[in-house]
Amino acid sequence: MTSVTEIRLPLADGVERYRIPQAAALPRTARPARSRTVFAAAHVVADPAAEHRPGVPAVLDWDATLAFRHHLWSLGLGVADAMDTAQRGMGLDWAATRELIVRSGAEARAVGGRLACGAGTDQLTSPAPTLKEITAAYREQSEVVQEAGAQVVLMASRALAAAARGPEDYAAVYGELLAAVDRPVVLHWLGTPFDQALEGYWGSADLDLAAGHVLEIIHANADRIDGIKVSLLDADREIALRRALPAGVRLYTGDDFNYAELILGDAFGHSDALLGAFDPLAAHAAAALAALDRGDEDGYRAVLEPTVELSRHLFAAPTRHYKTGVVFLAHLAGHQEHFTMVGGAQSDRDTEHLARLFRLAAEAGALPDTDLAAARMRSFLASKGFDA
Secondary structure, eight states: OOOTTEEEEEETTEEEEEEOOOOOOOOOOOSOOSSOOEEEEOOOOBOTTSOOOTTSOOOBOHHHHHHHHHHHHHTTOEEEESSGGGTBTTTBOHHHHHHHHHHHHHHHHHHTOOEEEEEOSTTOOOSSOOHHHHHHHHHHHHHHHHHTTOEEEEOOOHHHHHHOOSHHHHHHHHHHHHHHOSSOEEEEEEOTTTOGGGTTGGGOSSHHHHHHHHHHHHHHTGGGEEEEEEEOSOHHHHHHHHHHSOTTOEEEEOOTTTHHHHHHOBTTBOOEEEESTTTTTHHHHHHHHHHHHTTOHHHHHHHHGGGHHHHHHHTOSSGGGHHHHHHHHHHHTTSOSOOOOGGGGGGSSOHHHHHHHHHHHHHTTOOSOHHHHHHHHHHHHHHTTOOO
């Protein structure tokens, strides 16, 4: 009989009988890091009893969704909510997003948890909104975030990318938005690996020129900007931008390929973090940051570097489908009872991708209960007609 710690996995190079290693216990901490500011971008949990397909309003399991945010806060991490990892623009509509922001804000206040929430323009229904309409949509969502007591993240807008004629339009829209906020915000540069509709953001498809344009906005409004989240999956470009920021403005890495080296930094500085990868890797992030706080760089590397291969597979092209792997890992780890996603996005990755994800998660120690993870993986593979 197959051992409970063994499973047959359908991988690209054939079926492998895989013995699941026991996850090493990570040092547990509930204290926010002192040396870095870090947010884990959190996923949402769909109500499994509802209909979930593209174009259908999102219905969430609020208990499980909010419980996961408490899990992140319990590890000392900040929560970045209502963002790409929560399927903004990819299943999570504005009505559900508004409720998510309000509910998460109340929970954050109850426990003193740090919370940032995305404000965008996805409530717009016009196929070609004007810059005035785009600015008004941003302001409406920013007000919801501020009223919830959360920090505003001005998310990259598909509508603005389509409407802007050049960098001057970005400067005008962001200038008006920044003049209206009640506390410093986080800007958001999401690259085309995550969303092709954002090509040319900040006014140029040339990323060097785009970096210059956003730096002009930041320097002109530095007192109203906490930082900029950069998700270009290009470590060298991120480092160059980080070094060009005015004093006091953070670079929040969104680089799910190179976060270990970027957060560690160099003699000239480091990146803080706002990462979807830290949703399934929250315990590793917390333990690694605690090591950094102690000045233990070797300890930091020992915890975080083994997770990078897992994250690179999780965010493999097409990168926009990484949310499927995030939710799958949450199911395997016991944070939700099912593998159902808003918009039916559980179908966005194939079986072989998820089988390899299981193996990499096991090797990175990201499956805290290997018996539970094995049982759920077996059930998933059986649903695909594979005997594990």
